[in-house]
Amino acid sequence: MEMEMVSGRPKTLLPVPTHYCPGCGHGVIHRLVAEVIDGLGIREKTVVVAPVGCAVLLYNYFDVDAYEAAHGRAPAIATGCKRVNPELVVFTYQGDGDFAAIGTAEAVHVAARGEKITTIFVNNAVYGMTGGQMAPTTLLGQKTTTTTSGRASETAGFPIRMSEMIATLPGAAYVARVSVSSPKNVAQAKMAVRKAFETQIKGLGYSLVEFLSQCPTNWHMTPVESVRWVEEQMVPYYPLGELKVPKEEY
Amino acid sequence: MTEKKFMAGNEAIAEAAVQAGCRCYFGYPITPQNEIGEYMSWRLPQVGGCYLQAESEVASIYMVFGAAGAGTRVMTSSSSPGISLMQEGISYIAAAELPCVIVNMMRAGPGLGGIQPSQSDYFQATKGGGHGDYHMLVLAPHTAQEAVNLTMLAFDLADKYRNPVMILGDGNIGQMMEPVEFKSPEKPFVARKEWIVTGAKNRPRNIIKTLFLDPVILEKRNLAMGAKLREAVKNEVRFEPYMIEDADIVIAAYGTVARIAKTAIKILREKGLKVGLLRPISLYPFPYQAFAQTAERVKSILVVEMSLGQMVEDVKLAVCGKSRVHFYCRVGGMVPSYDEIVAEVEKIAKEVK
Ligand SMILES: Cc1ncc(C[n+]2csc(CCOP(=O)(O)OP(=O)(O)O)c2C)c(N)n1
Ligand code: SF4
Numbered sequence: 001m002e003m004e005m006v007s008g009r010p011k012t013l014l015p016v017p018t019h020y021c022p023g024c025g026h027g028v029i030h031r032l033v034a035e036v037i038d039g040l041g042i043r044e045k046t047v048v049v050a051p052v053g054c055a056v057l058l059y060n061y062f063d064v065d066a067y068e069a070a071h072g073r074a075p076a077i078a079t080g081c082k083r084v085n086p087e088l089v090v091f092t093y094q095g096d097g098d099f100a101a102i103g104t105a106e107a108v109h110v111a112a113r114g115e116k117i118t119t120i121f122v123n124n125a126v127y128g129m130t131g132g133q134m135a136p137t138t139l140l141g142q143k144t145t146t147t148t149s150g151r152a153s154e155t156a157g158f159p160i161r162m163s164e165m166i167a168t169l170p171g172a173a174y175v176a177r178v179s180v181s182s183p184k185n186v187a188q189a190k191m192a193v194r195k196a197f198e199t200q201i202k203g204l205g206y207s208l209v210e211f212l213s214q215c216p217t218n219w220h221m222t223p224v225e226s227v228r229w230v231e232e233q234m235v236p237y238y239p240l241g242e243l244k245v246p247k248e249e250y
Numbered sequence: 251m252t253e254k255k256f257m258a259g260n261e262a263i264a265e266a267a268v269q270a271g272c273r274c275y276f277g278y279p280i281t282p283q284n285e286i287g288e289y290m291s292w293r294l295p296q297v298g299g300c301y302l303q304a305e306s307e308v309a310s311i312y313m314v315f316g317a318a319g320a321g322t323r324v325m326t327s328s329s330s331p332g333i334s335l336m337q338e339g340i341s342y343i344a345a346a347e348l349p350c351v352i353v354n355m356m357r358a359g360p361g362l363g364g365i366q367p368s369q370s371d372y373f374q375a376t377k378g379g380g381h382g383d384y385h386m387l388v389l390a391p392h393t394a395q396e397a398v399n400l401t402m403l404a405f406d407l408a409d410k411y412r413n414p415v416m417i418l419g420d421g422n423i424g425q426m427m428e429p430v431e432f433k434s435p436e437k438p439f440v441a442r443k444e445w446i447v448t449g450a451k452n453r454p455r456n457i458i459k460t461l462f463l464d465p466v467i468l469e470k471r472n473l474a475m476g477a478k479l480r481e482a483v484k485n486e487v488r489f490e491p492y493m494i495e496d497a498d499i500v501i502a503a504y505g506t507v508a509r510i511a512k513t514a515i516k517i518l519r520e521k522g523l524k525v526g527l528l529r530p531i532s533l534y535p536f537p538y539q540a541f542a543q544t545a546e547r548v549k550s551i552l553v554v555e556m557s558l559g560q561m562v563e564d565v566k567l568a569v570c571g572k573s574r575v576h577f578y579c580r581v582g583g584m585v586p587s588y589d590e591i592v593a594e595v596e597k598i599a600k601e602v603k
Contacts, residue, residue: 043450044449044450044451044452045449045451046449047447047449049316050459056461057461059455059457059459063450063455064449064450064455065447065448065449065450065455065456065457066447066455066456066457066458066459067315067316067319067447067457067458067459068457068458068459068460068461069312069315070312070338070339070342073308073309073312073315073339076304076308076309076310076312076313076315076316077312077313077315077316077319078316079302079309079313079316080274080276080312080313080314080315080316080317080318080319080320080324081316081317081319081320081447082316083274083300083302083313083316083317084273084274084300084316084317084320084321084322085320085448085449088448088449105305105306105308105309106305106308106309106312108305109304109305109309113302
């Protein structure tokens with residue numbers, strides 16, 4: 001097996017401080033993805049499509065070619081890129097507003113087409129960048145700046161489970177939900193990202209890894225509290241695990 | 251290669267794009283331009299290209315963004331309501347300086363409107379359409395052959411200026427069957443694209459982006475875009491003067507209406523009236539100077555449009571009060587007949603006397 005970093009900065013991550021808040025999930029997720037890119041030895045043929053959201057500047061951290069999309073449109077841009085250069089490894093990195101609200105049509109259809117790209121979907125149950133408004137993934141009862149007495153289904157509907165929805169589509173080959181709330185979960189998350197990229201490289205179809213991620217700032221919690229909130233509040237509604245693996249693995 | 255083929259405008263545009271090196275097409279069906287996507291769906295695979303029917307025009311334009319960023323010649327086409335949906339993406343494409351060609355076969359609006367020909371997207375096409383300071387270059391063919399030539403030119407201009415270029419037509423231009431010939435350029439234009447996204451191998455990474463939070467940097471970029479567009483304004487003005495040397499009255503019209511105006515002019519000349527046509531081919535950049543010069547000599551200009559009056563504003567701007575600008579229109583999908591134009595010119599001729 002190829003050499004893999006177990007500690008230290010992955011090659012694919014540039015040696016610069018990030019703009020993320022302390023305890024934010026984005027930083028850990030970046031690192032995991034970068035480690036997988038290093039591990040697979042694909043940095044020079046990887047392309048990332050950045051979202052609009054807290055991760056909009058991720059191309060400042062990943063040492064790979066990049067696009068910055070409009071809000072929600074990353075899967076369409078990734079599609080255009082991949083169709084021109086099928087040998088590239090193309091992934092989108094999207095928040096829940098990006099992937100599950102404004103960009104739902106693109107999210108569903110990139111999977112329906114079985115587009116050979118990967119999506120890293122960061123579900124932090126709020127709109128981080130714009131200051132903590134309700135997201136489509138906000139839990140019932142959860143307080144945000146636009147659901148100040150807690151999300152009520154009568155007026156604000158129900159939180160959306162994107163991974164379950166996408167997994168129903170034949171074009172989606174690999175779908176998993178992971179979290180970075182414990183070392184064990186981090187290890188599993190890394191494995192899922194790796195499988196997702198391998199699914200793409202083998203040309204088996206679309207792959208999606210949903211991360212349950214912390215936003216301590218807009219949850220008004222300490223980093224430790226927010227990790228606990230993921231496990232106690234989010235996981236029961238968004239169960240972890242692989243929802244779909246490529247047929248050849250059965 | 252140069253034998254003439256009988257083709258409808260839409261198909262001629264599609265074939266011209268392929269011959270200009272377009273290898274990707276993304277689109278969503280809408281009348282009256284479906285023949286472009288249909289043609290591309292079998293033609294592009296023949297040349298190793300990619301045709302993809304997107305889930306919406308929003309997705310189409312961002313697929314164009316992705317493919318243009320990957321370095322290929324790429325096109326989309328639609329009609330008015332679909333082009334409205336693309337405006338956000340066109341703004342991003344202009345901001346990221348990505349070359350691409352967008353065809354708008356205009357139909358009557360606003361709203362769902364109708365499917366008959368119209369020119370009511372002139373403002374949207376020439377003045378921006380999406381948010382922010384930018385312009386597309388806009389070319390308006392009036393025959394199928396011209397549609398072929400301008401489509402080929404559009405890809406070169408897109409690469410030359412790293413800017414979206416629009417072919418602005420209507421249902422008439424798209425459906426009309428005419429003999430066309432495809433002349434490949436003697437010296438095909440090959441742009442150097444060192445900025446494209448192909449994987450950061452043996453070079454620093456390339457980033458295609460439009461977010462510049464530092465206003466000092468964004469102002470620099472905006473000013474550079476302004477300078478680039480001024481360069482296009484200097485080099486890319488195209489128009490056809492038709493029988494205007496001795497004309498007392500000049501008609502201003504583009505696309506379908508210009509065709510009809512030419513017929514009207516023949517009739518008017520037979521009646522002894524000296525009438526000509528100044529036909530903008532590039533709507534952006536607009537031939538302001540040609541109109542200014544015409545206004546030095548001609549007292550009456552009649553603008554005929556299939557809109558409530560859009561291009562007429564540019565004509566007025568150009569002539570700056572030096573000649574009287576008259577306006578005649580049909581809207582809602584109604585096409586002005588040459589009789590109507592003849593009558594309108596005769597009315598003006600009487601007033602002048
Ligand atoms: C068309 C458009 N609408 C709205 C916005 C404003 N906006 C920026 S980020 C964002 C929400 C991002 O939330 P999410 O996708 O959950 O990512 P996070 O910031 O939480 O990582 C919104 C609404 C925008 N940039 N563009
Ligand atoms: S606002 Fe939330 S998602 Fe954004 S950087 Fe801060 S903690 Fe992370």
